[in-house]
Amino acid sequence: MSYDPGRSNAGAERDAHDPAAIEARDQAFAAMFREGEQVWRVDAQYRDKDLAWIVDFLRQGPQGHWLRQRYKYDVPTGVIYFWGATPVPDGELRQLRRAGIRIVL
Template identity: 40%
Template sequence: PEESLAEAHRRLARVLRRGELVWIVEERYDAPHTTWYIDAVRLGAQGRWVRQRHRYDAQAETLYFLGERPLSDQEFRAARQNGTLFDVAAWQDQ
């Protein structure tokens, strides 16, 4: 699973802008389906912070976008405090 998580991170980095602030707030592995679910917080197209969900299918080697929802100020603060800052540039360079 760790190898497929690294590939999921590389693929996620491809759809993000270099240098943008992104926090990973949840990563969950679904072993029977060899799938990672990754929730990330980033600035959305409307200029508001959003929580986006992605699914990485390790068998198909494909990253799917599952949607997003806007965050309240309180949810954003919690994501920054509890999430892990995602180094977009480092993953893009791999």
């Protein structure tokens, strides 16, 4: 998908929700994860003003603690930006895993 600065946001939003665009987004994120890693997508919101998806994942950090990690996926460029991580309390972990979508690599 190429970036056209003259195109309206409405056109970009339609492109962002196109199945092929969503597949490209999901493949870009999948490339970040290790094979066999336990990962759940727990939220994905499209932001029209940014032409971007804001996506939260549940995964284990380097020391084994569960984290909710937030990323921004820029639709026109296909670039992923890390927006931070927060620890997940044990009481919230089960709820997020049940409600999220498991990413299988």
